[in-house]
Amino acid sequence: MYALPYLLLQRLRQAAINARRRDRSWRYLAWSVLAGALNGVMLALATAFVASLLVWRLWWLAIPMIAVLVVPVVADTLVRFVFVPAGFYRLAYHAARYSRPGADPSAYALCAAAWASTTGTAIAWVEARRETRRPLGDGEIAATALLAAARGDVVTARELLRSLTMIVEDHPAVRELAGEWLACDAAERGAWAELVGDAVRLRWPATPLTYLLEGIAARRAEAPGAPGAIELWARWALAPRRRVTRALVGAALAPRPAPRDGAALTGLDDPATPAPPPAAPLHRAVAAQLAFEEQPPTAADLAFTVRAWDAALGDAATQDWLARRALELDAPAGAVERALHDVAGAVTDELARRADAAQLGAPPGVVGPVGTGLTRRLRHGRLDALEAGFSRWAERRNDDQPHPPIDEWREFIALWAAYHAAVTAGGLELRRLAFPHAFSKGSNMAAWLWNKREEYALSHAISRWLLAEALVVGDAEAIELGHRNCALAVPTRLGHIQS
Amino acid sequence: MSGAGSRGASGGAPGTPTGVATRLADNPFFVLGITVDASRIEVEREAQKLLGMLELGFAEAQTYATPLGPRERTAELVRAAVAALRDPYRRLVAELWARHAPPARAAAAPAEPSPSLSRHGGLRRALGWRP
Numbered sequence: 001m002y003a004l005p006y007l008l009l010q011r012l013r014q015a016a017i018n019a020r021r022r023d024r025s026w027r028y029l030a031w032s033v034l035a036g037a038l039n040g041v042m043l044a045l046a047t048a049f050v051a052s053l054l055v056w057r058l059w060w061l062a063i064p065m066i067a068v069l070v071v072p073v074v075a076d077t078l079v080r081f082v083f084v085p086a087g088f089y090r091l092a093y094h095a096a097r098y099s100r101p102g103a104d105p106s107a108y109a110l111c112a113a114a115w116a117s118t119t120g121t122a123i124a125w126v127e128a129r130r131e132t133r134r135p136l137g138d139g140e141i142a143a144t145a146l147l148a149a150a151r152g153d154v155v156t157a158r159e160l161l162r163s164l165t166m167i168v169e170d171h172p173a174v175r176e177l178a179g180e181w182l183a184c185d186a187a188e189r190g191a192w193a194e195l196v197g198d199a200v201r202l203r204w205p206a207t208p209l210t211y212l213l214e215g216i217a218a219r220r221a222e223a224p225g226a227p228g229a230i231e232l233w234a235r236w237a238l239a240p241r242r243r244v245t246r247a248l249v250g251a252a253l254a255p256r257p258a259p260r261d262g263a264a265l266t267g268l269d270d271p272a273t274p275a276p277p278p279a280a281p282l283h284r285a286v287a288a289q290l291a292f293e294e295q296p297p298t299a300a301d302l303a304f305t306v307r308a309w310d311a312a313l314g315d316a317a318t319q320d321w322l323a324r325r326a327l328e329l330d331a332p333a334g335a336v337e338r339a340l341h342d343v344a345g346a347v348t349d350e351l352a353r354r355a356d357a358a359q360l361g362a363p364p365g366v367v368g369p370v371g372t373g374l375t376r377r378l379r380h381g382r383l384d385a386l387e388a389g390f391s392r393w394a395e396r397r398n399d400d401q402p403h404p405p406i407d408e409w410r411e412f413i414a415l416w417a418a419y420h421a422a423v424t425a426g427g428l429e430l431r432r433l434a435f436p437h438a439f440s441k442g443s444n445m446a447a448w449l450w451n452k453r454e455e456y457a458l459s460h461a462i463s464r465w466l467l468a469e470a471l472v473v474g475d476a477e478a479i480e481l482g483h484r485n486c487a488l489a490v491p492t493r494l495g496h497i498q499s
Numbered sequence: 500m501s502g503a504g505s506r507g508a509s510g511g512a513p514g515t516p517t518g519v520a521t522r523l524a525d526n527p528f529f530v531l532g533i534t535v536d537a538s539r540i541e542v543e544r545e546a547q548k549l550l551g552m553l554e555l556g557f558a559e560a561q562t563y564a565t566p567l568g569p570r571e572r573t574a575e576l577v578r579a580a581v582a583a584l585r586d587p588y589r590r591l592v593a594e595l596w597a598r599h600a601p602p603a604r605a606a607a608a609p610a611e612p613s614p615s616l617s618r619h620g621g622l623r624r625a626l627g628w629r630p
Contacts, residue, residue, distance in 0.1 A: 080627065118629070152630040181628050188622040209626065244625045282599040286523070290566065290601065293520045325594060331587040339592050350519050 006045050006069060013038040014100075021172055021205035026231070028211055032238050039073060046070045075099035080240065084116040089125060092116035101173035104493040107139025108173040114146035115177065123147050135455045136405035137169035137492055142178050144406050149181065156410075158185060163413045165203055166461040168499055169492040172205050179204025183213040187248070192217040212239040212249075219252035229253050285312035289347060297354050303363035309347050310368020313340050344369040352377040361425030379430055382422040387437045389415050394441040397448050405455050412445075412462060428473075435473045442466050443478075446485065460490045464499070524565045527580035527590075528597040530572060532563050535594045539585070546581035550574055564603035 013035050020031035046069035053062035075095040083092035096112035097105045110133070114126045126147060130140050145160035161178045182204070186195040195217035198204060206214065212235040218226035227235065236242060236249045285308040292305045312318055319336065326335040348370050355362070355378060362375035393411055396403060403411075419438060423431040442462055450459035467482025489496040528535055531545050552560035553574050562569040583589045624630065 084627065115629075146629075149629045154630060181623075184623040184626045184628050187626075241626050244622075248622075280599065282595075283601075286519075286596070286599045287601055289519045290523070322591070322595065326587075326591055329587040329591055331591050335588050335591055338588070339595060342592060343595065346522065347519060 006042060006049075009038050009042045009045070010100075013042065018172075021176070024199060024202065024206065024211070024214075028206070029231075029234055029238065032208055036238075043070065043073045046073060071095075072098055072100050076101075079112050079116075084112070087116055087118040087122065089113045089116040089122040093129075102171065104139070104171060106133070107137065107171045107493070108177075110139050110143040111146060111174050111177050114143040114150070117147060117150045123150060130406070131404060134405065135453075135457060135491075136409060137171075137457050138164050138167045138178075139169075139171055139174050140406060141167065141409060142174050144410075145178070146181070154185065158182065159413055159417065160410070163409070163416075166465060167457050168460050168464075168490050168497050169457050169494055171494070176205050176207050176210070180207045180210045183210040183217075187213050187216070192220040196221050196223045208235070208239040209241065209245075211235055212245060216245075216248050216252040222256065280317070281308070281312035281315045282318050285309045285347075289350075292354070293350070297358040297360060299360050299363070302351065302355055302360050303366070305351065306363050306366050306368075306371045306374060309344070309370040310366060313344055313369050340369070344373065348373040348377060352381070355425075356381060359421040359425055361427065364427075379426055379433075382426060382430065383433055386415075386419060386422055386434050389418060390438050390441040394444055397445070397452075402453070405453070405458065408449065408453070408455065409458055412458070416465065431469075432473045435469055435475060435478075439466055439470065439475065439478050443481065443485075450488075456490045457492055460486065460488070460499070520567055523596055523600055524567045524570050525576070526565070526597045526600070527583045527593050529563055529565045529570075529603070530576050530580040531584075535598045542581060542584045546577055549577050553577065566601045566603055 016031045016035040016038065020028055020035065023031065046065070050062050050065050050070060053059070053065060076099040079092050079095050079099065082088070083095060090113070092115065093109045093113035097109040099105075099108075101108040110126065110129055113122075113129070117123050117126055126143060130143055133140055141160055141164055145157045148154075148160065149157035161182055164175065164178050179198070182198065183195055186192070186198075195214055199206075199214040199218065200223075204210065212232075215227040215232045215235050217223075219232065232249055232253065236245055239245060285305070288301075288305040288308040292301050295301065319340070322336045322339060325331075326339075351370070351374055354360075355374070362378050363371065366372070366375065393415055396408070396411065415438075419434065423434060426434075443466060446459045446462040446466070449455040449462070463482060463485035466478065467486055470478035470482050486499060489498045523529075528537075531537075531542065531549065533541060533545050537545070549560055549572070553572065561572060563572045583593060
């Protein structure tokens with residue numbers, strides 16, 4: 001009498017959740033309401049059945065029925081609102097496993113345990129569980145990210161969670177957690193555009209909280225298609241932590257400041273802003289340099305400073321003054337050229353150091369002594385660093401002790417981030433120079449990870465990245481090899497995946 | 500670049516910052532508190548005066564004004580500055596920097612924390628995530 005409707009409701013509820021994961025429109029709200037209502041009915045049915053068993057004095061049957069029918073319905077709520085805040089990592093693990101998150105529930109359970117981890121013991125327990133799971137997949141990477149977050153290492157957590165988009169194995173429940181952490185992280189940093197970008201590209205299936213934060217971000221970034229007040233409040237009503245998010249919704253719906261105020265905030269993007277133009281070009285260059293060294297570096301400030309120096313050092317008045325003073329001081333022959341060269345070198349050194357630290361590229365179209373030197377320095381330095389990094393990475397194949405799969409992945413992610421920072425700053429020209437070495441080492445590593453380590457998802461992610469890069473730089477041989485490698489079916493816990 | 504600019508006067512311990520701002524702060528003209536038009540005799544006289552004052556512990560000789568705010572003056576810095584200004588090439592470079600530097604400024608007030616950085620501080624935790 002109870003079992004059949006319960007099972008039917010369960011199927012319907014799962015279908016509603018699956019449909020919600022694919023949607024970012026008003027239907028998301030409808031599917032959420034439907035899933036919630038079905039959850040409520042399932043809980044009522046299960047509770048009534050268990051109560052009936054107790055009334056009939058069948059308590060020995062009631063206990064397993066509680067475990068089978070009631071606990072799965074409330075397990076997810078218990079994980080989020082009881083076990084995680086309390087740090088009960090083992091309970092979180094088992095409850096998450098029991099919450100029917102789909103195929104391979106251990107992946108989601110591992111993430112829930114990592115989410116609940118606050119102590120060294122808990123972290124060690126989750127890591128030990130993770131090491132028993134081979135090959136590496138999205139659940140293990142997400143769990144490692146959440147452990148990094150538990151240690152306070154936000155940057156690592158962010159990098160690892162973002163890297164999930166490269167992994168072909170896809171546990172929707174794991175991706176939901178990853179998306180929610182990243183959404184909360186972006187909201188904390190005020191990185192509204194980043195959050196809008198994730199929402200537009202449907203990078204993560206959205207939990208109600210993610211969906212709300214995406215709506216807030218769209219309003220804050222004034223993105224096209226941002227939700228209206230009614231829709232935003234509806235999202236708020238569906239999401240947890242309403243007391244916290246009420247203020248965020250209120251701020252998102254408040255009228256935006258006038259454009260003039262906004263322009264003042266982003267004034268550093270305006271090349272004219274860093275310093276008022278003094279009389280002489282050299283005055284302007286020194287002032288720009290000091291302003292650049294005192295503020296967090298931006299591409300606009302770098303371009304302004306480089307152009308100011310190139311103008312100053314090429315200025316006829318500056319050279320005339322130097323020549324006159326060199327004569328008056330009885331300076332040795334060639335003192336003017338040497339002085340200009342020394343000043344340009346000192347300035348270039350400092351600008352290159354700061355640009356490199358901030359991952360800024362050389363400004364386009366600069367041709368003076370500082371601009372040319374900076375362009376050459378940044379390109380060579382970054383290429384050398386990248387080549388050394390990829391070579392070190394490839395050498396790991398010869399290490400006596402095999403590294404844990406997660407370490408292999410973290411090594412790749414660090415290189416991948418460095419490569420993209422360098423090519424973003426250096427443009428297509430640097431990308432074409434950097435790719436052959438990356439391709440050579442990356443292909444070897446991908447083959448080794450697939451054949452020797454049986455880390456299929458990792459190997460596939462590397463091959464897919466190499467293929468994407470090969471397509472950008474137009475390397476025909478790499479494209480052919482990439483297509484062959486990426487066409488292989490990837491064995492995962494969710495079956496063989498053909499991408 | 501070999502470091503033959505104005506910083507050459509004072510050198511600097513290995514590992515100290517080598518930004519252009521630091522080169523400017525260590526400029527011999529600022530260290531000695533003289534104008535860029537000062538003659539060689541004026542340079543020598545000012546250096547001797549400052550060395551004497553530093554030896555006697557005069558408070559007004561302990562610091563000097565720079566475009567980046569006041570800096571500590573030491574006898575070593577003064578000797579390095581006067582040595583730099585005796586060399587025509589190093590004086591030329593020192594003049595180039597000092598002549599085009601912004602005006603000297605007083606000590607900066609302690610910076611207030613940026614409101615934008617703490618605007619949503621702790622939000623991730625409040626929403627149920629760590630850290």
